[in-house]
Amino acid sequence: MIKALKKHAAVALLGAIGLCGSALAAEPVKVKFAAGPTGTTWYAYAGALRGEMLERLPAGSSVDIQGTPMAIANTQLLAARRADIGLIFPPVAAWAQQPFGPFKRKIDNVRGLVGGLDQYYQRITVQNDSPIQSLADIREKKLAVRIGTGPQGSLNEYIAKLILEANGLSYEAIESFGGSLSKSSLSILQDQFGDRQIDMIIGITTAGHPNTAQLSITPGQRFLDLSDEAIAYLEKFGFVRATMPAGMFEKQAEPVRGVGFVTSLYANDQMPEDEAYAITKAVMEGRASLQRSFGSMKGWTAEGSFEPANLAAPLHPGAAKYYREVGLLE
Numbered sequence: 001m002i003k004a005l006k007k008h009a010a011v012a013l014l015g016a017i018g019l020c021g022s023a024l025a026a027e028p029v030k031v032k033f034a035a036g037p038t039g040t041t042w043y044a045y046a047g048a049l050r051g052e053m054l055e056r057l058p059a060g061s062s063v064d065i066q067g068t069p070m071a072i073a074n075t076q077l078l079a080a081r082r083a084d085i086g087l088i089f090p091p092v093a094a095w096a097q098q099p100f101g102p103f104k105r106k107i108d109n110v111r112g113l114v115g116g117l118d119q120y121y122q123r124i125t126v127q128n129d130s131p132i133q134s135l136a137d138i139r140e141k142k143l144a145v146r147i148g149t150g151p152q153g154s155l156n157e158y159i160a161k162l163i164l165e166a167n168g169l170s171y172e173a174i175e176s177f178g179g180s181l182s183k184s185s186l187s188i189l190q191d192q193f194g195d196r197q198i199d200m201i202i203g204i205t206t207a208g209h210p211n212t213a214q215l216s217i218t219p220g221q222r223f224l225d226l227s228d229e230a231i232a233y234l235e236k237f238g239f240v241r242a243t244m245p246a247g248m249f250e251k252q253a254e255p256v257r258g259v260g261f262v263t264s265l266y267a268n269d270q271m272p273e274d275e276a277y278a279i280t281k282a283v284m285e286g287r288a289s290l291q292r293s294f295g296s297m298k299g300w301t302a303e304g305s306f307e308p309a310n311l312a313a314p315l316h317p318g319a320a321k322y323y324r325e326v327g328l329l330e
Contacts, residue, residue: 037070041210091237120261146197148183
Protein backbone atom coordinates (compact mmCIF):
# COMPACT_ATOMS: atom_id res chain seq x y z
CA MET A 1 0.00 0.00 0.00
CA ILE A 2 2.81 2.40 0.98
CA LYS A 3 4.77 1.49 -2.19
CA ALA A 4 1.67 2.14 -4.30
CA LEU A 5 1.20 5.54 -2.67
CA LYS A 6 4.84 6.42 -3.32
CA LYS A 7 4.45 5.36 -6.94
CA HIS A 8 1.36 7.54 -7.39
CA ALA A 9 3.13 10.46 -5.70
CA ALA A 10 6.10 10.12 -8.05
CA VAL A 11 3.82 10.04 -11.09
CA ALA A 12 1.96 13.09 -9.79
CA LEU A 13 5.25 14.92 -9.22
CA LEU A 14 6.46 14.13 -12.73
CA GLY A 15 3.13 15.30 -14.11
CA ALA A 16 3.41 18.53 -12.17
CA ILE A 17 6.94 19.06 -13.46
CA GLY A 18 5.76 18.38 -17.01
CA LEU A 19 2.87 20.80 -16.59
CA CYS A 20 5.19 23.44 -15.17
CA GLY A 21 7.61 22.98 -18.09
CA SER A 22 4.73 23.27 -20.55
CA ALA A 23 3.52 26.44 -18.86
CA LEU A 24 7.00 27.95 -19.06
CA ALA A 25 7.47 27.06 -22.76
CA ALA A 26 7.58 30.08 -25.05
CA GLU A 27 4.21 30.97 -26.48
CA PRO A 28 3.79 31.26 -30.29
CA VAL A 29 4.26 34.74 -31.72
CA LYS A 30 1.57 35.81 -34.19
CA VAL A 31 2.12 39.11 -36.00
CA LYS A 32 0.83 41.08 -38.95
CA PHE A 33 3.73 42.45 -41.00
CA ALA A 34 3.15 45.71 -42.96
CA ALA A 35 5.50 45.33 -45.94
CA GLY A 36 5.08 47.07 -49.30
CA PRO A 37 3.42 46.57 -52.69
CA THR A 38 3.62 43.08 -54.19
CA GLY A 39 6.65 42.76 -56.47
CA THR A 40 8.71 45.45 -54.73
CA THR A 41 12.00 45.12 -52.86
CA TRP A 42 10.20 45.65 -49.55
CA TYR A 43 7.77 42.83 -50.24
CA ALA A 44 10.73 40.58 -51.01
CA TYR A 45 12.43 41.75 -47.81
CA ALA A 46 9.30 40.88 -45.83
CA GLY A 47 9.22 37.38 -47.28
CA ALA A 48 12.86 36.78 -46.36
CA LEU A 49 12.46 38.30 -42.89
CA ARG A 50 9.40 36.13 -42.34
CA GLY A 51 11.47 33.06 -43.16
CA GLU A 52 14.18 33.99 -40.66
CA MET A 53 11.59 34.74 -37.98
CA LEU A 54 9.68 31.48 -38.40
CA GLU A 55 12.92 29.51 -38.32
CA ARG A 56 13.69 30.85 -34.84
CA LEU A 57 10.38 31.84 -33.22
CA PRO A 58 8.47 29.31 -31.05
CA ALA A 59 6.57 26.52 -32.80
CA GLY A 60 3.14 27.62 -33.97
CA SER A 61 4.22 31.21 -34.65
CA SER A 62 2.88 33.02 -37.72
CA VAL A 63 3.90 36.10 -39.70
CA ASP A 64 1.13 37.43 -41.96
CA ILE A 65 2.59 39.72 -44.65
CA GLN A 66 0.38 42.65 -45.69
CA GLY A 67 0.82 44.37 -49.05
CA THR A 68 0.80 48.13 -48.43
CA PRO A 69 1.74 51.45 -50.14
CA MET A 70 5.01 51.44 -48.08
CA ALA A 71 6.41 53.68 -45.34
CA ILE A 72 3.68 56.27 -44.77
CA ALA A 73 0.91 53.67 -44.77
CA ASN A 74 2.98 51.31 -42.62
CA THR A 75 3.47 54.01 -39.99
CA GLN A 76 -0.26 54.65 -39.90
CA LEU A 77 -1.04 50.92 -39.69
CA LEU A 78 1.32 50.48 -36.73
CA ALA A 79 -0.10 53.56 -35.04
CA ALA A 80 -3.64 52.24 -35.44
CA ARG A 81 -2.50 48.76 -34.29
CA ARG A 82 -3.75 47.22 -37.50
CA ALA A 83 -0.22 45.85 -37.96
CA ASP A 84 2.25 44.62 -35.35
CA ILE A 85 5.53 45.15 -37.22
CA GLY A 86 6.39 47.06 -40.37
CA LEU A 87 9.13 48.46 -42.60
CA ILE A 88 9.52 52.25 -42.43
CA PHE A 89 12.11 54.81 -43.49
CA PRO A 90 13.53 56.81 -40.53
CA PRO A 91 12.66 60.23 -42.06
CA VAL A 92 9.03 59.08 -42.21
CA ALA A 93 9.17 57.90 -38.59
CA ALA A 94 10.50 61.35 -37.67
CA TRP A 95 7.79 63.17 -39.67
CA ALA A 96 5.11 61.16 -37.84
CA GLN A 97 6.33 62.36 -34.44
CA GLN A 98 6.35 66.08 -35.35
CA PRO A 99 3.78 65.81 -37.16
CA PHE A 100 4.78 66.92 -40.65
CA GLY A 101 3.87 66.45 -44.29
CA PRO A 102 1.54 63.50 -44.82
CA PHE A 103 0.82 63.18 -41.08
CA LYS A 104 -1.94 65.42 -39.78
CA ARG A 105 -1.66 64.29 -36.16
CA LYS A 106 1.27 63.28 -33.99
CA ILE A 107 2.13 59.57 -33.94
CA ASP A 108 4.27 58.61 -30.96
CA ASN A 109 3.47 54.93 -30.44
CA VAL A 110 5.92 53.46 -32.98
CA ARG A 111 9.05 51.74 -31.63
CA GLY A 112 12.25 50.64 -33.34
CA LEU A 113 13.37 47.01 -33.55
CA VAL A 114 16.14 46.73 -36.16
CA GLY A 115 17.57 49.67 -38.12
CA GLY A 116 19.81 50.17 -41.14
CA LEU A 117 18.83 47.11 -43.17
CA ASP A 118 19.89 48.70 -46.45
CA GLN A 119 20.65 52.00 -48.19
CA TYR A 120 18.18 53.86 -50.41
CA TYR A 121 18.94 56.79 -52.70
CA GLN A 122 16.88 59.41 -54.47
CA ARG A 123 16.17 58.46 -58.07
CA ILE A 124 15.83 61.06 -60.82
CA THR A 125 16.05 59.45 -64.25
CA VAL A 126 15.55 60.53 -67.84
CA GLN A 127 15.95 58.74 -71.18
CA ASN A 128 19.55 58.52 -72.39
CA ASP A 129 18.97 61.00 -75.21
CA SER A 130 17.09 63.54 -73.07
CA PRO A 131 18.38 67.12 -73.30
CA ILE A 132 17.74 67.59 -69.56
CA GLN A 133 20.98 67.64 -67.56
CA SER A 134 19.57 68.79 -64.21
CA LEU A 135 16.33 69.82 -62.54
CA ALA A 136 17.60 73.38 -62.71
CA ASP A 137 17.21 73.15 -66.50
CA ILE A 138 13.47 72.73 -66.08
CA ARG A 139 13.14 75.83 -63.94
CA GLU A 140 15.53 78.05 -65.93
CA LYS A 141 14.30 77.04 -69.41
CA LYS A 142 10.65 76.46 -68.40
CA LEU A 143 10.72 73.04 -70.03
CA ALA A 144 7.48 71.15 -70.59
CA VAL A 145 8.45 67.92 -68.81
CA ARG A 146 6.17 64.96 -68.18
CA ILE A 147 7.17 63.59 -64.76
CA GLY A 148 6.23 60.26 -63.17
CA THR A 149 6.25 60.08 -59.37
CA GLY A 150 4.24 57.33 -57.72
CA PRO A 151 0.64 56.94 -56.52
CA GLN A 152 -0.93 59.95 -54.80
CA GLY A 153 0.08 59.94 -51.15
CA SER A 154 2.83 57.36 -51.57
CA LEU A 155 6.36 57.97 -50.31
CA ASN A 156 7.67 58.09 -53.89
CA GLU A 157 5.16 60.83 -54.70
CA TYR A 158 5.86 62.79 -51.53
CA ILE A 159 9.64 62.63 -52.03
CA ALA A 160 9.20 63.76 -55.64
CA LYS A 161 7.34 66.81 -54.36
CA LEU A 162 10.15 67.60 -51.88
CA ILE A 163 12.85 67.13 -54.54
CA LEU A 164 11.04 69.54 -56.85
CA GLU A 165 10.70 72.04 -53.99
CA ALA A 166 14.43 71.69 -53.29
CA ASN A 167 15.01 72.87 -56.85
CA GLY A 168 12.59 75.80 -56.74
CA LEU A 169 9.84 73.90 -58.54
CA SER A 170 6.32 72.74 -57.75
CA TYR A 171 3.57 70.73 -59.41
CA GLU A 172 1.90 74.00 -60.38
CA ALA A 173 5.11 75.29 -61.99
CA ILE A 174 5.56 72.06 -63.97
CA GLU A 175 2.01 72.33 -65.31
CA SER A 176 2.43 76.06 -66.07
CA PHE A 177 5.38 75.17 -68.31
CA GLY A 178 3.14 72.77 -70.26
CA GLY A 179 4.36 69.67 -68.41
CA SER A 180 2.37 67.08 -66.47
CA LEU A 181 2.49 64.68 -63.50
CA SER A 182 1.75 60.96 -63.69
CA LYS A 183 1.05 59.62 -60.19
CA SER A 184 0.99 55.91 -60.95
CA SER A 185 2.42 52.59 -59.80
CA LEU A 186 6.01 51.72 -60.68
CA SER A 187 4.90 49.14 -63.24
CA ILE A 188 2.77 51.74 -65.06
CA LEU A 189 5.56 54.33 -64.89
CA GLN A 190 7.96 51.77 -66.32
CA ASP A 191 5.68 51.23 -69.33
CA GLN A 192 5.10 54.97 -69.77
CA PHE A 193 8.83 55.69 -69.63
CA GLY A 194 9.58 52.94 -72.14
CA ASP A 195 6.86 54.23 -74.47
CA ARG A 196 8.10 57.84 -74.03
CA GLN A 197 4.80 58.95 -72.57
CA ILE A 198 6.76 60.46 -69.67
CA ASP A 199 10.21 62.07 -69.74
CA MET A 200 11.36 61.66 -66.15
CA ILE A 201 10.80 59.52 -63.06
CA ILE A 202 11.44 60.90 -59.56
CA GLY A 203 11.40 58.64 -56.53
CA ILE A 204 13.67 56.30 -54.61
CA THR A 205 15.76 53.22 -55.37
CA THR A 206 18.24 50.79 -53.86
CA ALA A 207 20.78 48.28 -55.16
CA GLY A 208 19.00 45.55 -57.09
CA HIS A 209 15.70 47.42 -57.27
CA PRO A 210 13.83 45.46 -59.98
CA ASN A 211 12.05 48.44 -61.57
CA THR A 212 15.17 50.60 -61.74
CA ALA A 213 17.26 47.69 -63.02
CA GLN A 214 14.77 46.96 -65.79
CA LEU A 215 14.69 50.57 -66.98
CA SER A 216 18.50 50.54 -67.17
CA ILE A 217 18.22 47.70 -69.69
CA THR A 218 15.13 48.81 -71.63
CA PRO A 219 14.81 51.55 -72.77
CA GLY A 220 17.92 52.76 -70.90
CA GLN A 221 18.12 55.65 -68.46
CA ARG A 222 20.43 58.35 -67.15
CA PHE A 223 20.53 59.44 -63.51
CA LEU A 224 20.60 63.11 -62.50
CA ASP A 225 22.57 64.51 -59.55
CA LEU A 226 21.21 66.84 -56.91
CA SER A 227 22.95 70.16 -56.34
CA ASP A 228 24.55 70.98 -52.98
CA GLU A 229 21.78 73.52 -52.37
CA ALA A 230 19.09 70.93 -53.02
CA ILE A 231 20.83 68.41 -50.74
CA ALA A 232 21.03 70.99 -47.93
CA TYR A 233 17.30 71.68 -48.33
CA LEU A 234 16.42 67.98 -48.12
CA GLU A 235 18.62 67.45 -45.07
CA LYS A 236 16.16 69.63 -43.16
CA PHE A 237 13.56 66.89 -43.69
CA GLY A 238 15.58 64.01 -42.23
CA PHE A 239 17.46 62.90 -45.33
CA VAL A 240 21.23 62.43 -45.25
CA ARG A 241 23.81 63.17 -47.93
CA ALA A 242 24.49 59.97 -49.91
CA THR A 243 26.15 59.07 -53.20
CA MET A 244 24.90 56.19 -55.32
CA PRO A 245 28.04 54.25 -56.35
CA ALA A 246 28.93 53.97 -60.02
CA GLY A 247 27.91 50.64 -61.52
CA MET A 248 25.01 50.00 -59.18
CA PHE A 249 22.89 49.63 -62.32
CA GLU A 250 23.77 48.56 -65.83
CA LYS A 251 25.50 51.27 -67.92
CA GLN A 252 25.63 53.62 -64.91
CA ALA A 253 29.23 54.74 -65.35
CA GLU A 254 29.23 57.64 -62.88
CA PRO A 255 28.31 57.99 -59.19
CA VAL A 256 25.14 59.97 -58.48
CA ARG A 257 25.23 62.70 -55.80
CA GLY A 258 22.18 63.23 -53.66
CA VAL A 259 20.45 62.08 -50.50
CA GLY A 260 19.50 58.77 -48.97
CA PHE A 261 18.07 56.89 -46.01
CA VAL A 262 17.79 53.33 -44.74
CA THR A 263 15.02 50.79 -44.30
CA SER A 264 14.27 49.84 -40.69
CA LEU A 265 11.93 47.46 -38.89
CA TYR A 266 9.47 48.81 -36.30
CA ALA A 267 6.70 47.62 -33.98
CA ASN A 268 3.88 49.38 -32.18
CA ASP A 269 4.37 50.14 -28.49
CA GLN A 270 1.74 47.58 -27.45
CA MET A 271 3.83 44.64 -28.59
CA PRO A 272 4.81 42.63 -25.48
CA GLU A 273 8.47 42.89 -24.53
CA ASP A 274 9.10 39.16 -24.94
CA GLU A 275 7.70 39.20 -28.49
CA ALA A 276 9.75 42.24 -29.52
CA TYR A 277 12.82 40.54 -28.03
CA ALA A 278 12.13 37.28 -29.90
CA ILE A 279 11.55 39.04 -33.24
CA THR A 280 14.66 41.21 -32.87
CA LYS A 281 16.76 38.17 -31.94
CA ALA A 282 15.42 36.15 -34.86
CA VAL A 283 16.14 38.91 -37.38
CA MET A 284 19.62 39.65 -36.02
CA GLU A 285 20.59 35.98 -35.96
CA GLY A 286 19.44 35.73 -39.59
CA ARG A 287 21.42 38.82 -40.67
CA ALA A 288 24.17 36.91 -42.52
CA SER A 289 21.62 34.83 -44.43
CA LEU A 290 19.62 37.93 -45.37
CA GLN A 291 22.77 39.69 -46.58
CA ARG A 292 23.56 36.74 -48.84
CA SER A 293 20.08 37.04 -50.36
CA PHE A 294 20.09 40.83 -50.87
CA GLY A 295 23.09 42.79 -52.12
CA SER A 296 21.31 45.93 -50.92
CA MET A 297 21.81 44.73 -47.32
CA LYS A 298 25.58 44.32 -47.48
CA GLY A 299 26.16 47.52 -45.46
CA TRP A 300 23.85 46.45 -42.61
CA THR A 301 25.84 46.15 -39.37
CA ALA A 302 25.00 44.90 -35.90
CA GLU A 303 25.99 48.26 -34.42
CA GLY A 304 23.87 50.17 -36.93
CA SER A 305 20.81 48.14 -36.03
CA PHE A 306 20.06 50.24 -32.95
CA GLU A 307 21.71 53.49 -34.06
CA PRO A 308 19.29 56.40 -33.32
CA ALA A 309 19.82 57.88 -36.81
CA ASN A 310 18.73 54.55 -38.33
CA LEU A 311 15.48 54.48 -36.34
CA ALA A 312 14.42 58.08 -35.54
CA ALA A 313 12.04 56.57 -32.98
CA PRO A 314 12.45 55.17 -29.45
CA LEU A 315 13.89 51.65 -29.25
CA HIS A 316 11.36 49.05 -28.12
CA PRO A 317 12.28 47.75 -24.62
CA GLY A 318 12.26 44.18 -25.95
CA ALA A 319 14.73 45.09 -28.70
CA ALA A 320 16.89 46.97 -26.19
CA LYS A 321 16.94 43.85 -24.02
CA TYR A 322 18.36 41.82 -26.92
CA TYR A 323 21.05 44.38 -27.80
CA ARG A 324 22.11 44.55 -24.13
CA GLU A 325 22.15 40.77 -23.86
CA VAL A 326 24.63 40.43 -26.74
CA GLY A 327 26.80 43.28 -25.47
CA LEU A 328 25.97 45.83 -28.15
CA LEU A 329 24.09 48.22 -25.88
CA GLU A 330 25.08 49.26 -22.37
